[in-house]
Amino acid sequence: MERVRLSDGAELATWRTGTVTGRPPVVLLHGGPGLWDYLEPVAAMIDTLAPIFRYDQRGCGRSTPSDDQSMATSLADLEQLRQAWQAPELILIGHSFGATLALAYAAEFPDRVAAVGYLAGLGTGDWRTPYRAERERRQRQYADRLARLTAQQRSRDEEIEWRRLRWVHDYADPDRGLELARPMAESENKINFQANREVRFDDADLVGWAGAVRCPVTFLHGDRDPRPVANVVELAGLVRRSRKRIIADAGHLPWLERPAETAELLHEVIIEAG
Structure with a gap:
């Protein structure tokens, strides 16, 4: 670097x-x-x-x-x-x-x-309108957990989980995306x-x-x-x-x-x- x-x-x-x-x-x-x-x-x-x-x-x-x-x-x-x-x-x-x-x-x-x-x-x-609808559809099975994590102060492990759930909709297959999102979610960098x-x-x-x-x-x-x-x-x-x-x-x-x-x-x- x-x-x-x-x-x-x-x-x-x-x-x-x-x-x-x-x-x-x-x-x-x-x-x-x-x-x-x-x-x-x-x-x-x-x-x-x-x-x-x-x-x-x-x-x-x-x-x-x-x-x-x-x-x-x-x-x-x-x-x-x-x-x-x-x-x-x-x-x-x-x-x-x-x-x-x-x-x-x-x-x-x-x-x-x-x-x-x-x-x-x-x-x-x-x-934005179709994006938000598709995001909601792909995150549906994780929605309750994501909402709880969003509302609370998160530990390091919870921050990683929150990022993975938040980003899962970006993948064609959300179940596979949960793992594909892991490396980026585990970054030490903070979201600005x-x-x-x-x-x-x-x-x-x-x-x-x-x-x-x-x-x-x-x-x-x-x-x-x-x-x-x-x-x-x-x-x-x-x-x-x-x-x-x-x-x-x-x-x-x-x-x-x-x-x-x-x-x-x-x-x-x-x-x-x-």
Whole structure:
């Protein structure tokens, strides 16, 4: 791990892996907002293709605490990291909220991005209504226990259980998801709920970013992600150079449920970028 100090004194925890190949480095952007880097397994899928950078976003994970939470600050932080890494151009692969951050950065800094992989993002329009209904359906058998844990002060073991139950809906098979969610749930990192509240964007932002992006954007989405694929397809239609790739029988973290298919598509994003 290497800490990169930003202009305001905040320090971000970063990691570099991968292989120097002549391609632009790949930056993996985790979701949340308010989580931490959990994309090491994704980095391992692509580490022969390019240098790979990962980092904990501002105030999250192993980065230093920060009350400065906004979309503008998230974009500025990524630009300062690019400068620190001395990378004229980047390939961005973002997951969930990280997909939005990747799209926004490509719009704000079009000369700095060779390609975007928009992995399991939200899309535009009303995705929340169907998402919440599907979340409730998949969590139904755990609802009582989850409600009790949510309402109480939790021990370390209870925090792990709460996270697993809270995240189980993100998997195509919730029963299997209960185990797949365990490694992330067992992280020592705390969820930054302030970042989750304050790093905001809306459909008008997404439409503007989609229209401004000049590089190719590949939209990758599991067909059983509770966040509907239709909303992602709607957003993809606003991007001039877009491709859509649907991963069968996969939820919100497709590299865990369909690793071979996800790896193949990520390779496509990187190879076709340069």
